[in-house]
Amino acid sequence: MINIALCIYSAVKLKLIMQKIVIFFTLIQTFSVLGTADLEVGFYQDSCPNTEQIVRSTMEQHYSADLKIAPAILRLHFHDCFVRGCDGSVLISSSSSEKTSPFNAGLSGFEVIDDAKNRLESGCPGIVSCADILALAARDAVSLTGGPSWEVATGRRDGSVSSALDTFNLPTPFDSxxxxxxxxxxxxxxxxxxxxxxxxxxxxxxxxxxxxxxxxxxxxxxxxxxxxxxxxxxxxxxxxxxxxxxxxxxxxxxxxxxxxxxxxxxxxxxxxxxxxxxxxxxxxxxxxxxxxxxxxxxxxxxxxxxxxxxxxxxxGGIEVKTGSEGNIRKVCSVLN
Ligand code: HEM
Missing domain, CATH: 1.10.420.10 (Peroxidase, domain 2)
Incomplete structure (x- = not known):
């Protein structure tokens, strides 16, 4: 009788320990997810609801003045994502930034992103990242030229490093x-x-x-x-x-x-x-x-x-910075 009682007691104790272990690992998982949040469609829905419309109308305006803006922006997004992830690092203007690399020769359209950023800063200062503006503008570039459209998950944060030395992994037309x-x-x-x-x-x-x-x-x-x-x-x-x-x-x-x-x-x-x-x-x-x-x-x-x-x-999801990583630049061409 005593043996049976001991058995039941041990089983209950083991169950409680197992429950605590499960709760512990669930908490660890939750905290690690909070640290590296994912991108999300409609990320600015509450913080800056007109983000996508403002980027779109900026693109439309520049595109109607010069059709070459569309391919320029699409290429810019690609060159951004392949170097340090989609973090707006390609947009930085400095004597040794990515932009100065021969791999990035011929990139253009920077003024469109600067323009969209200015418009967004006037209504929602410090909210929308340059990396997101570029990702949204690239989507708009494709749809404006008659291509498909897609939902752009946002929430990218801007990087704080931009070096020409990092651009060697960009593809070249001479690569096999x-x-x-x-x-x-x-x-x-x-x-x-x-x-x-x-x-x-x-x-x-x-x-x-x-x-x-x-x-x-x-x-x-x-x-x-x-x-x-x-x-x-x-x-x-x-x-x-x-x-x-x-x-x-x-x-x-x-x-x-x-x-x-x-x-x-x-x-x-x-x-x-x-x-x-x-x-x-x-x-x-x-x-x-x-x-x-x-x-x-x-x-x-x-x-x-x-x-x-x-x-x-x-x-658009390559090596993105989210959550508490990176920052939101004030001006897209200048590190904070
Ligand atoms: C597969 C590897 C790729 C190579 C080797 C490559 C190479 C090039 C080169 C050499 C140019 C001409 C640049 C110039 O004359 O200044 C160019 C233009 C362009 N690339 Fe790529 N590219 C590649 C992939 C991509 C990808 C993945 C995208 C975007 C998703 C892209 C978008 C563009 C666009 C839109 C242009 C035209 C830019 C303009 O007219 O302003 N490319 N690419």
Whole structure:
């Protein structure tokens, strides 16, 4: 009888200890989640309810004055996210900031983000991060050019470091597909994401200096890159003459450089990719099928747009600072 009572007593005690252990671990989990809050759609709903409309109307205004703003902002967001995460570090102006790196040559559109920030600061000072403004503006850039739209989770905090030395992991048009895949994988993005996000080149332009070597001296013997369609090589040679054209800007999606569509992939399948890295995603077996699918060869052509929206949401979450990390900059081009 005494033995049975002892057994029941031990079982009850063990149960209580187990309950305490469960409560302890639940508390630890809760505190660690509080320290690193996640991004959230509508993060500014209470603190600055008009955030998304203000960014949108700023974009609309700049875009109606100059269509080139849309691709510029989209590229800016990409270059922000790949270096120290999406934390607005690309926006900083200083003698050694990311902006000064050769990897970031040709970036533009900074004034649009500064403008949106000014407008937001006048109603909600110190609330909306520059990193979020850029992520929202990039979404608007795509929808303004006829592409998809998506919900942007917000709550990013701004970084307090911006160094040109950190930009080496940005992809270049001279990288092999293996290297590009590696650079994307390091940011949690797959081979499919690489192809999908490269589709951003459906809008915007590239300088001839990044293309001419494919036309005039591909292997150092005065030859043409054999992956370029011959007719297209002739067109490119007219746009980028051998001498003095380095700074000329040429469309990366021949035929519709101001419209967000899937013709970029169709062009690549035809050998009409402008950047070498754009053309090479057709040759590599791990990326080829996605290019063909988005071009409309293997499946419905419009699968690109929804994949692009998903990939942008993924890219916008790279190494973000949230909760008590980072800060909210007062001026986007200046560290607090
Ligand atoms: C896959 C690796 C990528 C490489 C190697 C690459 C490279 C380049 C290069 C060389 C240019 C032309 C820059 C100039 O002439 O100044 C460019 C432009 C552009 N890139 Fe990329 N890019 C890549 C991925 C991306 C991604 C992921 C996005 C956005 C999601 C993006 C968006 C753009 C846009 C919109 C432009 C046109 C900019 C303008 O017209 O102002 N790129 N890219």
């Amino acid at each position: 597909v293996a290297v590009l895949k590696q650079k994307f994988l390091a940011k949690g993005l797959s081979a499919q994401d690489l192809v999908t996000l490269t589709g951003a080149h459906t809008i915007g332009r590239a300088e001839c200096r990044l293309v001419s070597y494919r036309l005039y001296n591909y292997t150092g013997k005065g030859d043409v890159d054999p992956s370029i369609n011959t007719n297209f090589a002739n067109i490119l040679s007219m746009q980028c003459p051998r001498k003095g054209s380095g700074r000329n800007l040429i469309p990366m999606d021949t035929g519709s450089p101001d419209v967000f569509d899937s013709t970029f992939f169709f062009n690549v399948v035809q050998g009409n990719g402008v950047l070498e890295s754009d053309q090479k995603i057709l040759d590599d077996m791990s990326t080829r099928a996605y290019v063909r699918t988005y071009a409309g060869f293997d499946q419905a052509a419009n699968s690109f747009e929804s994949a692009f929206a998903d990939a942008m949401q993924k890219m």
